Amino acid sequence: MLQKKICMLGGFSVGKTSLVRRFVQSIFSETYMTTVGVKIDKKNVELPDRTVNLILWDLAGEDDIGSFRVSYVRGATGLVLVVDGTRPATLAVALTLRERAEAEFGAMPGVLLFNKSDLADQWAISDLEMNELKTNGWPVYLTSALTGNSVDDAFHRLAEMVAH
Amino acid sequence: MDVLPRAIRNWLYNLIYHERSVAYVKIDAQHLVVAKGGSVERHGLSSLRIGEPVAEQLEFMEGLLPGLDLPYDLPMIELPSGRVADLHLLSEDSCVWLIFLDATVERGNKQRIQQKAYEMTLLQERLRSLNDKLQAMNEALRQSQEDLAREYQRSEALLLNVLPASIAERLKAHEQIADDHAEVSVLFADIVSFTEKARSVGAETTVAILNRFFKAADLLSERHGCEKIKTIGDCVMVVAGLPVARADHAEALARYALELRKAAECENFAGEPLGLRIGLHSGPIVAGVIGKKRFAYDLWGDTVNLAARIQRSAEPAEIRISDATHDLLGPSFACQPLSETELRGAGRVRLWRLTA
Numbered sequence: 467m468l469q470k471k472i473c474m475l476g477g478f479s480v481g482k483t484s485l486v487r488r489f490v491q492s493i494f495s496e497t498y499m500t501t502v503g504v505k506i507d508k509k510n511v512e513l514p515d516r517t518v519n520l521i522l523w524d525l526a527g528e529d530d531i532g533s534f535r536v537s538y539v540r541g542a543t544g545l546v547l548v549v550d551g552t553r554p555a556t557l558a559v560a561l562t563l564r565e566r567a568e569a570e571f572g573a574m575p576g577v578l579l580f581n582k583s584d585l586a587d588q589w590a591i592s593d594l595e596m597n598e599l600k601t602n603g604w605p606v607y608l609t610s611a612l613t614g615n616s617v618d619d620a621f622h623r624l625a626e627m628v629a630h
Numbered sequence: 631m632d633v634l635p636r637a638i639r640n641w642l643y644n645l646i647y648h649e650r651s652v653a654y655v656k657i658d659a660q661h662l663v664v665a666k667g668g669s670v671e672r673h674g675l676s677s678l679r680i681g682e683p684v685a686e687q688l689e690f691m692e693g694l695l696p697g698l699d700l701p702y703d704l705p706m707i708e709l710p711s712g713r714v715a716d717l718h719l720l721s722e723d724s725c726v727w728l729i730f731l732d733a734t735v736e737r738g739n740k741q742r743i744q745q746k747a748y749e750m751t752l753l754q755e756r757l758r759s760l761n762d763k764l765q766a767m768n769e770a771l772r773q774s775q776e777d778l779a780r781e782y783q784r785s786e787a788l789l790l791n792v793l794p795a796s797i798a799e800r801l802k803a804h805e806q807i808a809d810d811h812a813e814v815s816v817l818f819a820d821i822v823s824f825t826e827k828a829r830s831v832g833a834e835t836t837v838a839i840l841n842r843f844f845k846a847a848d849l850l851s852e853r854h855g856c857e858k859i860k861t862i863g864d865c866v867m868v869v870a871g872l873p874v875a876r877a878d879h880a881e882a883l884a885r886y887a888l889e890l891r892k893a894a895e896c897e898n899f900a901g902e903p904l905g906l907r908i909g910l911h912s913g914p915i916v917a918g919v920i921g922k923k924r925f926a927y928d929l930w931g932d933t934v935n936l937a938a939r940i941q942r943s944a945e946p947a948e949i950r951i952s953d954a955t956h957d958l959l960g961p962s963f964a965c966q967p968l969s970e971t972e973l974r975g976a977g978r979v980r981l982w983r984l985t986a
Contacts, residue, residue: 469685471693478748500748502741503706503714503733506690521689526744529751538704541693553755
């Protein structure tokens with residue numbers, strides 16, 4: 467069986483744990499529970515020609531990037547960068563974490579998720595900014611762990627990227 | 631380095647072994663599990679099969695081992711079983727030893743503190759963003775208030791341009807404005823041969839001349855306490871004695887007429903001094919404001935009509951006044967009588983030429 471380690475990276479309270487729960491268990495909880503250290507989860511993704519077992523490392527979110535423990539990322543073949551679309555500062559945090567991880571372990575494929583798309587009235591990221599990120603690298607998704615919007619799509623896309 | 635006595639070492643070993651529920655997994659160079667021991671049940675390692683690849687049984691080992699520099703620490707890992715462990719990877723007899731130390735309690739403590747801290751930070755972020763929004767709204771409000779005030783001043787100024795101040799005040803109080811004025815003097819003045827001269831000098835020069843002429847008319851009306859009512863083409867209509875009545879309305883307007891003529895003569899229009907025909911008459915009129923969107927303060931009555939006809943009958947550069955106006959002028963004005971003239975709507979009337 468093809469098995470791939472994936473790391474969830476992003477600022478605190480952007481929805482990394484909720485995205486994993488939505489993807490793996492199809493559930494969502496309104497209660498915010500901070501992650502300490504790392505939570506490991508797994509899910510099989512069926513691709514047309516094979517099955518990939520994604521080993522998801524849900525890393526603790528960062529408030530102060532200085533405390534980021536890059537050693538957790540060792541052995542990862544893909545990244546899920548998560549941004550809270552209602553808090554513009556979390557975009558810079560996510561991009562910095564990606565830089566840190568790739569400086570240590572080399573470039574790797576990934577997807578960029580702007581999460582909480584259900585909170586349209588508090589949305590704080592401009593279309594222009596998102597389009598720029600789309601043309602500049604990774605696939606970009608507008609996701610909602612609450613509604614499930616685009617969550618499966620994003621993980622499937624990443625599974626395809628790391629399986630080939 | 632001092633070595634602890636065996637008794638202390640044993641005590642420490644027992645303390646950590648029991649408090650932290652230590653377990654180990656031994657992995658060979660082919661990444662196969664070769665041994666396990668300690669609190670294996672506590673860490674969900676009971677079903678781990680000896681002689682099989684580690685990454686297939688412990689998913690978190692996926693990708694970790696190749697080229698790894700030991701020792702390597704992975705603190706506070708929550709495994710799919712829900713158990714939390716600090717993982718330490720050591721090297722010993724060409725094998726990798728995976729050491730599990732239970733960290734459930736420590737993780738719980740740390741989580742409670744971090745939860746409070748992050749919730750606080752989130753609140754602060756939310757507060758800051760609400761504050762920013764509030765400030766932006768305040769700024770927008772202040773801006774629109776300023777715009778409104780500027781708009782008000784502009785419309786106020788515009789209103790005062792077309793209406794006498796006292797009339798504008800009454801209009802703002804929603805008063806109907808139609809007043810009888812028993813005693814006023816009315817003046818008309820227009821430019822001699824305007825149409826031909828305008829054609830010869832072109833539009834731009836004509837507008838410039840008209841502009842200077844009307845400006846002079848405005849300036850003089852302020853100086854002499856008269857009201858310029860309107861302009862019609864190259865003709866200007868000025869009144870004295872309203873909106874506030876004055877006994878010397880005829881004299882004020884006569885002085886106005888003399889100065890207007892003097893000012894015009896300083897202007898050059900198509901190679902000649904600007905010549906005016908001026909006519910004055912005194913009598914009762916009705917004054918009022920008509921229109922809803924475009925206000926016009928205007929005068930009506932026979933006095934107005936006659937003043938216009940006297941003006942039209944005047945010679946170039948002449949100030950022609952009616953008998954009624956002449957009667958109101960003091961001895962400081964010089965007038966010459968003119969022969970009786972036939973005017974439409976008034977029959978034969980006596981007119982005078984105001985010279986100085």
